[in-house]
Amino acid sequence: MLPAPLDDARRGGARILVLSPHLDDGVLSCGALLSTLTRSEITVLTLFTACSPGPHTRAARSFLRQCAHPDAASLFAARRAEDREVVGRLDARAEHAGHVDALFRRRAVPGAVGRVLPELAHRYPTYRFDIARGRVSRGDRALRAALATDLARRVRDVDLLLAPLGVGRHVDHLVTRDLGPTWPGRVVYYADLPYALSHAPDAAFVRREGLRPHSVDEHPDTVLDRKDALVRGYRTQVDALFPSGVIPRTAETYWSS
Numbered sequence: 001m002l003p004a005p006l007d008d009a010r011r012g013g014a015r016i017l018v019l020s021p022h023l024d025d026g027v028l029s030c031g032a033l034l035s036t037l038t039r040s041e042i043t044v045l046t047l048f049t050a051c052s053p054g055p056h057t058r059a060a061r062s063f064l065r066q067c068a069h070p071d072a073a074s075l076f077a078a079r080r081a082e083d084r085e086v087v088g089r090l091d092a093r094a095e096h097a098g099h100v101d102a103l104f105r106r107r108a109v110p111g112a113v114g115r116v117l118p119e120l121a122h123r124y125p126t127y128r129f130d131i132a133r134g135r136v137s138r139g140d141r142a143l144r145a146a147l148a149t150d151l152a153r154r155v156r157d158v159d160l161l162l163a164p165l166g167v168g169r170h171v172d173h174l175v176t177r178d179l180g181p182t183w184p185g186r187v188v189y190y191a192d193l194p195y196a197l198s199h200a201p202d203a204a205f206v207r208r209e210g211l212r213p214h215s216v217d218e219h220p221d222t223v224l225d226r227k228d229a230l231v232r233g234y235r236t237q238v239d240a241l242f243p244s245g246v247i248p249r250t251a252e253t254y255w256s257s
């Protein structure tokens, strides 16, 4: 059973804006549903689609190694191209907002400091103790304000906003999630896959927004096969995300009030 705004969208004609933190999250989490909404006008807007020049932190270097792409700029160019191709296959529109991914987000320090120890020149020096802790830096306040202003302009022309629930507590996912509560009645949150396989949702946020889960597990095999193929289209990411080579056919879960 789908939340009411999604059910309405399924009948067709809805204008849907999917907020995706990174170049893959929207399809990883909502690919099966989106591939069934063939009569809607769908835009997948990805917020953090850019990197910054080196020297990079140890965490960023390790990510580049995982993606088998030594150069961040060419990796992000490849990721943007993958996303345009995958989202295009859904007959949806891919838009890239061009904000810098948390792994590469810099803060202002004297140049020499950052060259010697790149961690000091980045807003989130480590993955484990900063990015994955779910504590959004105060230095990201201006970024959050800019995102909220941009979204307010766009949401006038949108019937349904799909935003991440921020499961896994990656700071970019939380920054994206936090754009949702301004649009009650129009926003539905999606459980972030694959993080939702191993992490629980943020109980405080769920309670505050009065959200209830709706698992969509009635998708036929053809839809799940199509989603599998879409996810595999993110060639630079799929091996690091699913080292076993198997993409779990998990039910997508949507949360609404």
Ligand SMILES: [Zn+2]
Binding pocket: 021, 022, 025, 170, 173
């Ligand atoms: Zn992500």
